[in-house]
Amino acid sequence: MDPSSCPSLYSGKFDMEQMKESLAHWIMMHQHPFSIVEKDELNLFCRRGMPEWRVMTRNTAKAHWINVYESKKKKLKGLLKNMNKISLTTDCGKSNNQKIEYMVIIGHWIDQNWQLQKRVLNFVHILPPPVEVLKLQMPFGVAWRIGESRVRSTLYLRLMLQQMIQPLKI
Known part of the structure; x- marks a missing residue:
């Protein structure tokens, strides 16, 4: 420093x-x-x-x-x-202390000085993917030589999208 x-x-x-x-x-x-x-x-x-x-x-x-x-x-x-337009991105992580899985929502926008700004807007607790689903998907992933992390990432993304969209349904 x-x-x-x-x-x-x-x-x-x-x-x-x-x-x-x-x-x-x-x-x-x-x-x-x-x-x-x-x-x-x-x-x-x-x-x-x-x-x-x-x-x-x-x-x-x-x-x-x-x-x-x-x-x-x-x-x-x-x-x-x-702000007229704000772009939202998400990322997933796990807390160090409690091992809780979460999704962070980040807002990105251009300010009056044409500088890119970004801020964390929210953290959302997400449930881990069901173990049974992973057990069913893993043999397929291994057979097709798809990395375990990629299979899990896809499943995480799908479950998170379902959790996000559900409250928005009218």
């Missing part, structure tokens, strides 16, 4: 509310569990640098995280309200 990109020391008054907001950003950006705020090591680190630091609970951290999230969501909605 370039030291010149770090903000200089703040000589003003300690503000615990700003610290809670900064901690919420840190948790969000690094995907830490909310329970990290109750760890002795983190609190020792914070108290050494800021003696006014007060220990908070995971519920307090979660509440501040939700406030930061809602604030950013409101700002993004206001920005997107003025």
Whole structure:
């Protein structure tokens, strides 16, 4: 990290509310569990640098995280309200901590300065493909020398599309 990109020391008054907001950003950006705020090591680190630091609970951290999230969501909605065209893409993944499969929806658009912008708009929990279907498809894939990952990817895509389209049906 370039030291010149770090903000200089703040000589003003300690503000615990700003610290809670900064901690919420840190948790969000690094995907830490909310329970990290109750760890002795983190609190020792914070108290050494800021003696006014007060220990908070995971519920307090979660509440501040939700406030930061809602604030950013409101700002993004206001920005997107003025866009004429937005392209949506999706990608699938699995969380590191809980092994939950999800689909992320990303919006892409050109801003007023003709710069390509993209933002994560939503995460959707998806169910893994049924094991029985995979068991039936695997012998076919092996017989035709189709890679296992390609067969699963196709199945994931089909199931996700079904889950996405179902609520849109009238």
